[in-house]
Amino acid sequence: MNIWVIFLIVFVACFVAGWVFRFAGEKITEGKPFFRDMSMGVAFGYALGLVVLVWVVWSYYLSRTLPAPEVNKYFFFRMAIDGFILFSIAAWLFRLLGRIVGTQATKKLFRQMPLTASFGLMTILIYAVLAIFAGLLAPYGQEQIIQGAAANIAPGGDPAMGGNPAFPLGTDQIGRDILSRLIYGAQNTVGIAFVTTCLAFVLGGTLGFLAATLGGWLDQVLSRAIDVLMAIPSLIFALLLMTIASAWAGSQGGMLTAYMVIIIAVIDSTRVFRLARAVGANIVVMDYIEAAKLRGEGLFYLIFQEILPNALSPLLAEFGLRFCFVFLTIASLSFLGVGIQPPLADWGTMVRDLAQFINFAAFAPRVASAPLLAAGAIALLTVAVNFVVDWMLQRSSGLKE
Amino acid sequence: MSRLLTMKNVWIEGRSDETWTPIINGIDLHLDKGEVLGLIGESGAGKSTMGLAAMGFCRDGVRISKGSVYFDGIDLLKASAAKKRSLLGKRIAYVAQSAAASFNPAHRIIDQHTEGPVQHSVMSRAQSEQDAIELYAKLRLPDPEQIGFRYPHQVSGGQLQRAMTAMAMSCRPDLIIFDEPTTALDVTTQIEVLASIRDIVDQFGTSAIYITHDLAVVAQMADRIKVLLKGDEVETNDTRAMLSHPKEEYTRSLWAVRHFKRPAKPAVHTSATPVVSVQAISAGYAKVDVLHEVSFDIHEGRTVAVVGESGSGKSTVARCITGLLPPREGVIEFDGIALPLDYRKRTKDQLRQAQMIYQMADTALNPQKTIGEIIGRPVEFYMGLKGRDKRRRVEELLDEIELPADQYFDRLPSELSGGQKQRIGIARALAAEPRFIICDEVTSALDQLVAEGILKLLARLQDELHLSYMFITHDLATVRSIADEVVVMKDGKVVEQGSKTEMFSPPHHPYTDLLLSSVPEMDPDWLSNLLAERGVENIGDAAVKKMK
Numbered sequence: 001m002n003i004w005v006i007f008l009i010v011f012v013a014c015f016v017a018g019w020v021f022r023f024a025g026e027k028i029t030e031g032k033p034f035f036r037d038m039s040m041g042v043a044f045g046y047a048l049g050l051v052v053l054v055w056v057v058w059s060y061y062l063s064r065t066l067p068a069p070e071v072n073k074y075f076f077f078r079m080a081i082d083g084f085i086l087f088s089i090a091a092w093l094f095r096l097l098g099r100i101v102g103t104q105a106t107k108k109l110f111r112q113m114p115l116t117a118s119f120g121l122m123t124i125l126i127y128a129v130l131a132i133f134a135g136l137l138a139p140y141g142q143e144q145i146i147q148g149a150a151a152n153i154a155p156g157g158d159p160a161m162g163g164n165p166a167f168p169l170g171t172d173q174i175g176r177d178i179l180s181r182l183i184y185g186a187q188n189t190v191g192i193a194f195v196t197t198c199l200a201f202v203l204g205g206t207l208g209f210l211a212a213t214l215g216g217w218l219d220q221v222l223s224r225a226i227d228v229l230m231a232i233p234s235l236i237f238a239l240l241l242m243t244i245a246s247a248w249a250g251s252q253g254g255m256l257t258a259y260m261v262i263i264i265a266v267i268d269s270t271r272v273f274r275l276a277r278a279v280g281a282n283i284v285v286m287d288y289i290e291a292a293k294l295r296g297e298g299l300f301y302l303i304f305q306e307i308l309p310n311a312l313s314p315l316l317a318e319f320g321l322r323f324c325f326v327f328l329t330i331a332s333l334s335f336l337g338v339g340i341q342p343p344l345a346d347w348g349t350m351v352r353d354l355a356q357f358i359n360f361a362a363f364a365p366r367v368a369s370a371p372l373l374a375a376g377a378i379a380l381l382t383v384a385v386n387f388v389v390d391w392m393l394q395r396s397s398g399l400k401e
Numbered sequence: 402m403s404r405l406l407t408m409k410n411v412w413i414e415g416r417s418d419e420t421w422t423p424i425i426n427g428i429d430l431h432l433d434k435g436e437v438l439g440l441i442g443e444s445g446a447g448k449s450t451m452g453l454a455a456m457g458f459c460r461d462g463v464r465i466s467k468g469s470v471y472f473d474g475i476d477l478l479k480a481s482a483a484k485k486r487s488l489l490g491k492r493i494a495y496v497a498q499s500a501a502a503s504f505n506p507a508h509r510i511i512d513q514h515t516e517g518p519v520q521h522s523v524m525s526r527a528q529s530e531q532d533a534i535e536l537y538a539k540l541r542l543p544d545p546e547q548i549g550f551r552y553p554h555q556v557s558g559g560q561l562q563r564a565m566t567a568m569a570m571s572c573r574p575d576l577i578i579f580d581e582p583t584t585a586l587d588v589t590t591q592i593e594v595l596a597s598i599r600d601i602v603d604q605f606g607t608s609a610i611y612i613t614h615d616l617a618v619v620a621q622m623a624d625r626i627k628v629l630l631k632g633d634e635v636e637t638n639d640t641r642a643m644l645s646h647p648k649e650e651y652t653r654s655l656w657a658v659r660h661f662k663r664p665a666k667p668a669v670h671t672s673a674t675p676v677v678s679v680q681a682i683s684a685g686y687a688k689v690d691v692l693h694e695v696s697f698d699i700h701e702g703r704t705v706a707v708v709g710e711s712g713s714g715k716s717t718v719a720r721c722i723t724g725l726l727p728p729r730e731g732v733i734e735f736d737g738i739a740l741p742l743d744y745r746k747r748t749k750d751q752l753r754q755a756q757m758i759y760q761m762a763d764t765a766l767n768p769q770k771t772i773g774e775i776i777g778r779p780v781e782f783y784m785g786l787k788g789r790d791k792r793r794r795v796e797e798l799l800d801e802i803e804l805p806a807d808q809y810f811d812r813l814p815s816e817l818s819g820g821q822k823q824r825i826g827i828a829r830a831l832a833a834e835p836r837f838i839i840c841d842e843v844t845s846a847l848d849q850l851v852a853e854g855i856l857k858l859l860a861r862l863q864d865e866l867h868l869s870y871m872f873i874t875h876d877l878a879t880v881r882s883i884a885d886e887v888v889v890m891k892d893g894k895v896v897e898q899g900s901k902t903e904m905f906s907p908p909h910h911p912y913t914d915l916l917l918s919s920v921p922e923m924d925p926d927w928l929s930n931l932l933a934e935r936g937v938e939n940i941g942d943a944a945v946k947k948m949k
Contacts, residue, residue, distance in 0.1 A: 287764045295833070310769050
């Protein structure tokens with residue numbers, strides 16, 4: 001049957017089901033406002049949501065019961081659902097733990113925490129532990145080419161599928177343990193991203209507040225200069241500067257990394273500047289700033305004692321997002337070959353190195369999952385950080401009411 | 402008369418900190434056709450919540466937990482959303498406190514006016530536009546043919562408030578809820594809006610609920626008054642009976658507020674050097690001149706009230722004295738010595754001597770700092786006190802403003818009421834041990850009872866510490882209670898100045914006369930008498946324009 005016909009049938013069915021749902025609900029609850037004032041669009045949404053849910057459950061059932069060659073089609077789907085369930089349970093347990101252990105204040109924090117934030121916090125905590133104790137946790141070195149083991153061992157650790165129990169996530173093309181490199185990658189990628197973001201905030205925040213407080217020609221000069229920097233597409237600009245920097249750094253990988261931190265920090269500080277200036281400009285017109293000025297307070301006190309505490313919550317939220325962007329920029333630069341230099345392990349580089357295996361997805365999904373591991377690590381952290389930032393934003397705006 | 406609105410045993414709760422706390426505790430309210438009910442009380446009394454509940458509506462985070470609301474036989478709490486949509490705007494209308502914030506700035510006034518009638522299929526768009534122009538004329542808006550085709554920011558506040566009333570009238574509703582429609586307006590503008598609202602409500606026989614905290618205003622508008630206090634009803638009675646014989650203690654205390662008055666002080670020696678002397682200053686922003694040759698003196702231990710409407714330049718004078726806006730011409734002397742005009746060029750001691758208290762305590766205190774830090778900063782900055790000495794001084798200051806130090810030292814401004822915040826603002830000014838304090842509309846954002854407390858506190862501090870005040874206000878009742886001398890300003894010029902007794906007894910400058918006569922009085926016939934005496938064209942903005 002034509003796909004469009006199926007589409008149309010589902011659409012009409014949802015519409016009818018939605019209407020029946022609303023009508024039945026209204027009759028059964030005797031006119032509760034929830035059903036009575038429900039618009040047709042919302043009712044349609046409920047029906048469509050149900051259809052999608054049924055489809056997801058059915059597919060998951062298939063992925064667990066189908067015989068070997070057929071099941072390959074559902075491999076990644078099953079991984080995603082398994083991961084979702086696993087992380088949900090872990091986040092729930094983590095929150096439960098937080099409610100039982102700890103001081104009065106942290107217990108209260110965990111009691112009000114949504115599951116998403118608990119998931120985010122837990123994930124960030126795991127990444128932090130991995131990054132800090134990488135040397136202890138990783139079974140092999142990040143640059144160690146393991147003698148005697150073959151290259152390209154598939155992840156999964158199942159010999160029948162081309163795996164090896166000694167390397168649960170397999171090895172890359174030249175025989176380095178992927179698990180170890182993922183753990184070291186946390187140290188390199190996340191650590192460098194964190195330093196870069198902090199630098200961007202110190203730079204952009206200070207300049208932004210200065211521009212907001214002093215105004216006049218300084219504000220004009222800084223703002224226009226920032227406009228010029230922002231007019232250039234950031235990734236291309238970073239690439240350009242990195243190419244120049246790599247000529248300067250020569251063969252020293254460490255120097256190039258330092259240049260990269262500075263370049264990305266400067267490019268990202270433009271966004272921070274914009275935010276700090278906008279937030280600062282709103283605070284500067286407040287009477288308490290005028291009172292402080294009339295008291296004879298200096299610029300330093302004004303910025304760091306009067307303005308900064310009031311700008312903290314939007315800046316923190318921006319910090320979370322900015323961290324993700326910086327992190328993705330580093331991964332992209334590494335993927336393009338100008339970021340963190342080999343043999344240091346880095347998630348962006350790992351995706352690039354293993355990218356060709358994605359072609360195996362249709363018939364050997366386990367082999368294809370090798371590059372997706374590093375990509376998944378990036379995605380997971382990004383999602384986690386955003387969840388935590390959302391939660392913090394909601395808390396800080398809730399406190400203001 | 403038939404019953405239009407009946408609210409029985411209404412309980413309303415608001416959500417805070419995960420629990421529901423009561424806002425309205427079982428209030429009954431009824432309204433006949435053509436009747437105007439005044440709802441009166443301090444902020445937090447629940448009058449706006451009650452007004453909205455009369456439309457079957459609650460703000461987010463608020464719910465009607467018990468009771469019933471019947472509008473013309475329709476149960477508004479059980480009615481479906483569709484049913485309510487067909488009533489609101491068509492048969493029940495709402496006029497908000499700030500018309501400037503309630504109009505959508507992106508659409509022309511008349512486009513917003515016609516939306517209701519067209520949506521409810523009462524009139525076609527052309528008819529509605531025609532009707533709008535008629536309503537604008539009835540509400541005595543200038544240039545009724547054209548005013549609707551402007552954007553909200555192109556129209557003054559008082560005119561916008563009347564345009565909003567016209568909009569509420571657009572479907573000829575049976576009930577209009579006015580939520581403090583004149584609170585944000587100047588007295589001369591307020592009187593015009595009041596007269597317009599009363600006329601149009603009379604003409605169409607509309608019922609209305611008029612919410613306000615100003616007794617004198619409600620006395621002009623309402624047939625019946627209901628007094629609320631913290632979600633409870635205090636009493637209800639006909640306006641005249643209520644004004645002449647308030648039954649409850651609380652009602653009586655509301656009535657009495659306006660009678661606080663300080664004894665007059667002996668005249669100043671002409672030879673004494675004034676603490677602050679403003680001599681012929683002219684100032685302005687960019688190319689616009691705001692002040693023209695303003696001069697006055699402030700002597701030790703005296704209060705000079707600077708009176709005028711918004712835009713008269715009274716706050717600009719304060720900005721000139723503090724040095725935030727250096728005047729173009731003129732001299733400002735402190736103790737006979739000329740001050741540098743820019744505050745950045747003044748010495749720390751010069752800055753210390755002149756302090757300022759602001760109108761909006763909310764924006765005048767840093768929300769992220771505790772009370773101890775806010776008051777402690779000037780103590781440390783000017784007096785050099787640290788550690789335990791600083792804490793002791795802050796506690797003394799908190800004592801001075803009548804707040805217990807142990808309870809308030811570690812609180813944040815958001816944990817205080819409006820009046821308490823204003824007291825903290827006073828303490829911060831006192832911490833510098835100044836000789837001169839500028840009070841910029843310090844009581845206009847406060848309830849009457851609280852404002853009276855602040856005025857008494859300022860008066861006591863003046864007697865104890867020999868402070869001089871410059872008191873900026875548009876409220877003549879405040880002037881009457883606290884000032885020694887009065888400076889009347891209009892369009893950046895001083896039109897009249899002198900001692901309080903001189904100013905409040907005739908003959909007046911015509912503008913002073915207009916200001917004085919525009920202050921509503923408790924007499925319910927005041928507005929009618931005034932209109933009969935002077936005629937519509939001789940009150941409010943129209944009269945101000947004539948003077949030019």
